[in-house]
Amino acid sequence: MAEFEPVLFARINKPDSASLATYKADGGYSRLEEFLKLDPADITAQVKNAGLRGRGGAGFPTGLKWTFLPKDHKGPIYLAVNADESEPGTFNNRYLMEKDPHQLIEGIILACRAIRCNMAYIYLRYEYGDSYRILEEAIQECRDAGILGDNICGSGFALDIVVHRGAAAYICGEETGLIESLEGKRAWPRIKPPFPAIEGLFRKPTIVNNVETLCCVTHILYRGVDWFRSIGVQPDPNNPRDPGSLGPKLYCISGHVNKPGCVELPLGVTARELIDNHAGGVWKGRRAKAVVPGGISMGFLSADELDIPLDFAGPGSAGCLGLGTAAVVVVDDQTSMVDVLYNCCRFMAHESCGQCTPCREGTQWMTRILERIRDGRGRLEDLDLLLEVAGSMGIIPGTTICGLSDGAAWPVKNAINKFRSEFEEYIKKQSPSVTSAQKLMMAAH
Amino acid sequence: MTVLSEEIRDRIRAEFPKYPNKRAVTLPALHIVHDTLRAVSREAIVEIADLLELHPAEVHDTMTFYNFFKTEENPQGKNRVWFCRSISCMLRGGEELLENICQKYNVTPGHTTEDGAVTVEFAECLGACEGAPCILVDDVCHMDMTTESTSKLIDEL
Numbered sequence: 076m077a078e079f080e081p082v083l084f085a086r087i088n089k090p091d092s093a094s095l096a097t098y099k100a101d102g103g104y105s106r107l108e109e110f111l112k113l114d115p116a117d118i119t120a121q122v123k124n125a126g127l128r129g130r131g132g133a134g135f136p137t138g139l140k141w142t143f144l145p146k147d148h149k150g151p152i153y154l155a156v157n158a159d160e161s162e163p164g165t166f167n168n169r170y171l172m173e174k175d176p177h178q179l180i181e182g183i184i185l186a187c188r189a190i191r192c193n194m195a196y197i198y199l200r201y202e203y204g205d206s207y208r209i210l211e212e213a214i215q216e217c218r219d220a221g222i223l224g225d226n227i228c229g230s231g232f233a234l235d236i237v238v239h240r241g242a243a244a245y246i247c248g249e250e251t252g253l254i255e256s257l258e259g260k261r262a263w264p265r266i267k268p269p270f271p272a273i274e275g276l277f278r279k280p281t282i283v284n285n286v287e288t289l290c291c292v293t294h295i296l297y298r299g300v301d302w303f304r305s306i307g308v309q310p311d312p313n314n315p316r317d318p319g320s321l322g323p324k325l326y327c328i329s330g331h332v333n334k335p336g337c338v339e340l341p342l343g344v345t346a347r348e349l350i351d352n353h354a355g356g357v358w359k360g361r362r363a364k365a366v367v368p369g370g371i372s373m374g375f376l377s378a379d380e381l382d383i384p385l386d387f388a389g390p391g392s393a394g395c396l397g398l399g400t401a402a403v404v405v406v407d408d409q410t411s412m413v414d415v416l417y418n419c420c421r422f423m424a425h426e427s428c429g430q431c432t433p434c435r436e437g438t439q440w441m442t443r444i445l446e447r448i449r450d451g452r453g454r455l456e457d458l459d460l461l462l463e464v465a466g467s468m469g470i471i472p473g474t475t476i477c478g479l480s481d482g483a484a485w486p487v488k489n490a491i492n493k494f495r496s497e498f499e500e501y502i503k504k505q506s507p508s509v510t511s512a513q514k515l516m517m518a519a520h
Numbered sequence: 521m522t523v524l525s526e527e528i529r530d531r532i533r534a535e536f537p538k539y540p541n542k543r544a545v546t547l548p549a550l551h552i553v554h555d556t557l558r559a560v561s562r563e564a565i566v567e568i569a570d571l572l573e574l575h576p577a578e579v580h581d582t583m584t585f586y587n588f589f590k591t592e593e594n595p596q597g598k599n600r601v602w603f604c605r606s607i608s609c610m611l612r613g614g615e616e617l618l619e620n621i622c623q624k625y626n627v628t629p630g631h632t633t634e635d636g637a638v639t640v641e642f643a644e645c646l647g648a649c650e651g652a653p654c655i656l657v658d659d660v661c662h663m664d665m666t667t668e669s670t671s672k673l674i675d676e677l
């Protein structure tokens with residue numbers, strides 16, 4: 076296979092890559108005027124035909140989502156750019172916003188033209204202070220240059236972009252939690268339907284898309300549908316409902332590897348390739364015991380599942396929840412899965428918004444049970460109890476409003492099913508093994 | 521006596537044109553007040569509500585959901601330092617880093633050093649896992665931290 080050429084990351088190592096001047100010098104915005112003359116439906120069709128699937132976690136086909144908007148809607152339509160990026164292990168959106176904000180802005184303009192939106196909000200997690208300042212500056216540069224405003228590049232199309240900062244809550248990444256938060260309320264996800272495309276932000280039709288998804292839109296327009304479809308994993312010809320896993324993807328690699336980082340590759344690389352070829356191998360000469368395939372919500376791959384392709388279908392075939400954010404976290408063979416699972420459960424208990432009883436109570440119960448196990452007071456029955464609690468919470472069993480709960484259940488299911496003997500041995504020892512530092516984390520969650 | 525200065529009020533009002541209604545300015549307003557006053561007091565909530573044409577209970581409800589905004593009973597110190605405790609940082613020593621700093625500065629997470637200089641906080645994944653363990657000083661991230669480099673940073677604040 077020919078060496079893959081990064082596209083989303085083509086510019087990130089250049090000097091001053093965030094400025095309008097360098098973006099334009101590299102050909103950015105050069106065809107914006109031409110694209111704004113296209114029929115909006117034409118842009119949507121290109122994105123649809125390219126087979127772009129959302130990069131925010133769910134993998135929903137982007138062009139298809141745009142077609143759910145009501146036709147000939149009179150009132151405002153909104154785009155909410157999901158820049159809340161809070162799934163543990165995930166940091167690709169941060170690179171895109173800090174290193175190449177104009178690539179994102181151009182994607183936003185094109186998407187807004189397609190969906191006939193004149194006001195886009197970027198919901199940005201508070202912790203990304205540098206992203207905030209860089210985006211604000213880039214947006215102002217565009218306003219000054221007539222790339223945003225009442226009459227973009229003389230096309231008659233009007234658009235402004237507002238950056239809205241969050242306040243450190245993971246649930247604001249869930250699309251309807253995001254909408255509620257932007258409206259100035261607690262970020263309680265909404266019951267769907269109605270989906271945001273019908274009734275979203277400020278009760279108006281709204282599209283929510285991830286930062287990386289929108290950056291892909293820019294390149295689909297410039298390089299074409301065929302280029303995008305030539306990358307990644309093709310749809311299964313025997314399954315007309317498989318949209319495939321097309322295009323480039325930013326994979327994050329962190330945890331116990333020698334060179335953690337973010338790398339752009341065709342969809343479908345394996346965890347082993349990522350670890351060995353792009354992250355310098357597992358640290359300290361150790362082996363991987365478990366690998367998170369796409370943020371902790373997706374669960375774990377065991378050491379003998381590392382050759383599964385990390386495309387939209389791969390992790391699911393190994394019992395994980397899905398590809399998620401393609402954020403790979405490597406756990407070495409000297410680390411206790413009890414500690415790792417505790418960390419996941421503690422996170423979810425802390426971040427549950429509390430609306431749905433199975434999620435609010437379930438995440439707390441699972442955390443408490445693991446605390447007891449770590450305290451040397453575990454019982455072997457606790458493992459089935461954990462599985463029972465995990466099995467009862469989430470959209471998949473149909474007991475909760477949003478997917479946080481599925482993401483809380485999956486690490487538990489995978490850890491206990493794939494590493495059960497380790498949990499049993501830990502419990503049988505009946506001796507507390509928590510360090511004082513770990514105790515500090517247990518003090519508050 | 522009002523707690524929100526005219527300057528703060530102007531900054532809040534400057535947010536209005538960005539949104540179709542004033543309620544959407546709740547988070548921006550809370551940030552503006554918190555950044556300046558290092559806490560959002562009960563009186564400030566009433567005044568924000570007044571500006572946004574909301575009931576104070578609505579502003580309070582939103583504010584308390586986020587656990588981010590300090591109250592007058594436990595205001596933020598001069599700076600706030602957040603320690604990531606999520607998976608990638610935990611795997612690379614984040615928990616021990618936080619413990620060492622808490623011991624060294626005699627403070628517990630969620631609280632402020634006696635001299636009022638630094639508030640220490642737990643953080644969940646800061647989105648900088650390639651630099652684990654990492655910390656956030658106010659809203660600026662610092663990666664690959666050790667107890668030494670963190671202490672140095674804190675001492676220079």
Ligand SMILES: Cc1cc2nc3c(=O)[nH]c(=O)nc-3n(C[C@H](O)[C@H](O)[C@H](O)COP(=O)(O)O)c2cc1C
Pocket residue numbers: 128129130131132133134135137157158159160161162245246247248249250251283284285286288289477478479482
């Ligand atoms: C608990 C939870 C947290 C989420 N966090 C994010 C996030 O931080 N960023 C994101 O883009 N999508 C996140 N999502 C997915 C969004 O709900 C939504 O599917 C996505 O933003 C749609 O954009 P896309 O189609 O471009 O991927 C989250 C979902 C859930 C259930």
Ligand code: SF4
Pocket residue numbers: 246263264426427428429430431432434435475476477478479480
């Ligand atoms: S599933 Fe959990 S996070 Fe989602 S709405 Fe229900 S309680 Fe909130």
Ligand code: FES
Pocket residue numbers: 163164165604605606607608609610644645646647648649650652654
């Ligand atoms: S886990 Fe600490 S920054 Fe992601």
